[in-house]
Amino acid sequence: MSKSIAVNAGSSTVKFKLFDMPSEKVVAEGLIERIGLEMGHAKIKYGDGQVHDEETPFKDHGVAVEYLLKQLTNLGIVKEYNEITAVGHRVVAGGEFFKDSAVIDDDVMAKIDELSEYAPLHNPAELMGIKAFKEVLPDAFAIAVFDTSFHTTMPKMNALYSLPYDWYEKYGARKYGAHGTSHRYVAMRAADMLGKPLDQLNLITCHIGAGASITAIKKGKSYDTSMGFTPLAGITMATRSGDVDPSLVNFLEHKLNISSDEMVDMLNHKSGLLGLSGISSDMRDVQAAAEKGNDQAQLALDIFENRIVRYIGSYMAELGHTDAIVFTAGVGENDIEFRQAVTDQLQGFGLGVDPEKNNVRGVERDISTADATVKTLLIPTDEELMIVRDIERLRKA
Numbered sequence: 001m002s003k004s005i006a007v008n009a010g011s012s013t014v015k016f017k018l019f020d021m022p023s024e025k026v027v028a029e030g031l032i033e034r035i036g037l038e039m040g041h042a043k044i045k046y047g048d049g050q051v052h053d054e055e056t057p058f059k060d061h062g063v064a065v066e067y068l069l070k071q072l073t074n075l076g077i078v079k080e081y082n083e084i085t086a087v088g089h090r091v092v093a094g095g096e097f098f099k100d101s102a103v104i105d106d107d108v109m110a111k112i113d114e115l116s117e118y119a120p121l122h123n124p125a126e127l128m129g130i131k132a133f134k135e136v137l138p139d140a141f142a143i144a145v146f147d148t149s150f151h152t153t154m155p156k157m158n159a160l161y162s163l164p165y166d167w168y169e170k171y172g173a174r175k176y177g178a179h180g181t182s183h184r185y186v187a188m189r190a191a192d193m194l195g196k197p198l199d200q201l202n203l204i205t206c207h208i209g210a211g212a213s214i215t216a217i218k219k220g221k222s223y224d225t226s227m228g229f230t231p232l233a234g235i236t237m238a239t240r241s242g243d244v245d246p247s248l249v250n251f252l253e254h255k256l257n258i259s260s261d262e263m264v265d266m267l268n269h270k271s272g273l274l275g276l277s278g279i280s281s282d283m284r285d286v287q288a289a290a291e292k293g294n295d296q297a298q299l300a301l302d303i304f305e306n307r308i309v310r311y312i313g314s315y316m317a318e319l320g321h322t323d324a325i326v327f328t329a330g331v332g333e334n335d336i337e338f339r340q341a342v343t344d345q346l347q348g349f350g351l352g353v354d355p356e357k358n359n360v361r362g363v364e365r366d367i368s369t370a371d372a373t374v375k376t377l378l379i380p381t382d383e384e385l386m387i388v389r390d391i392e393r394l395r396k397a
Ligand SMILES: Nc1ncnc2c1ncn2[C@@H]1O[C@H](COP(=O)(O)OP(=O)(O)O)[C@@H](O)[C@H]1O
Pocket: 010, 011, 012, 013, 208, 209, 210, 211, 212, 238, 281, 282, 283, 284, 329, 330, 331, 334, 335, 336
C-alpha cells in the first residue's frame, strides 16, 4: 500500500493529511499554527488515537514544513520517507495560467514563484513547502492544486474591475478569487446531499475561516466570488479588511506616513476582526468580549455578519434562483449562533434555519426549516481530500 500526503499551507498555518491509498484512509493529520508569531503550536494525530502536541516557535513556513517532515519519522508515522509516493501541495495563486492542478516540475515552480505577487502571503510559503518536500522525496509524484483554478470559469463580467481594459491585458489586473478547492469540495457534497447533479444547481458557498470568501456557483461552476486580485478583498476577515475604498487607502498612507507596501500589510494583518475589536483576530475571543459588554467587539461582530449577509444577498440577485447556501471552514462549521444570525437576516429571501438541526458543530447536515425555499447546508470542508483525489486523477492522466 502506498501513502499520499496533502499539504495545505495557509497564511499562518500548515495543515496536512497523510492518506493510505487507494482506500483514502487518513493515517495521520496535523496542524501547525501561529507561524511567524512569538510562540507557535503543532498538533499531530496519528496511530490509534495518539496525539503529539507541542508549543514551539515557527519562524516561517520553511521551518514549519521541516518540522512536519521530521515528526513524520520521529513519531514513527512512516519508517522511511519513501513510503510516501505522492505529494499534493495547495497553492493559492495560479493566475489565469493554471486552470487545473499541475504536476510539479521546474517550470511549474518558476511560474508559482512568478505568481507570488498575486498572493504574497501564500505563494512564497507554499513554494518553500514544495522545495522542502522535494529535497526529502525527490522521486515522489508531486502536484500543485490551485485555489484559483475553480474560479477560472468566472465570466469576465464578474472577473474584471471597472478599470482600463489594457491593464487586464498587460498586467492580469482582474479578480482571481481563492479557497477554490474548498468551494469545489463543498459544492460536490451539496449536490450529493440534495440528490441532484451539480451542473443543475445554483449554490452560494460561504467559506468562513480566518481567511473567508463567498462564492456564487451557477450550474455547478464558479460564477462570482468575494475575494479579488488577492485574498485581501471581499468580506471582513480575522485580520484582513475585505473591501475598502482605494482612495481611503491613499488618504491613510499620507496620514500615517507609511508606504503603500506597509499599508497593504496593515490591511492584511492588522484589520478585520482584530483591527475593529482591538482585542483579537479569533472569533471566539471577540465574542467573549462582546458578551462581557465590550461595544467595540460587538460592532466588529455586527460588521462581520453584515458583510456576509450583503454578499449572500447580492449573489442571490446575481444567480436569480438559489438552491442552497453552504457554510464551511472554522467559523462556518463551528459557530452555531453565527449561522443562525446570518440566516435569520435572510428570511425574507426564503432562508430558514432550524435551531435544533443547527445545534451541531462540524457535522455534515441539512439545517433548513421544513418551509425554507432556499436550503441551508452545513458541510465541513476537506481540501486535503480534494488534493489527494487530484493526485490520483493526474497520476492516471
Ligand atoms: N467554536 C467556534 N466558534 C467560533 N469561531 C470558531 C470556532 N472554532 C473555530 N473558530 C474560528 O475559526 C477560525 C479558523 O478557521 P480555519 O478555517 O481553520 O482558518 P484558516 O484555514 O483560514 O486559517 C479561527 O480564527 C476561529 O476564530
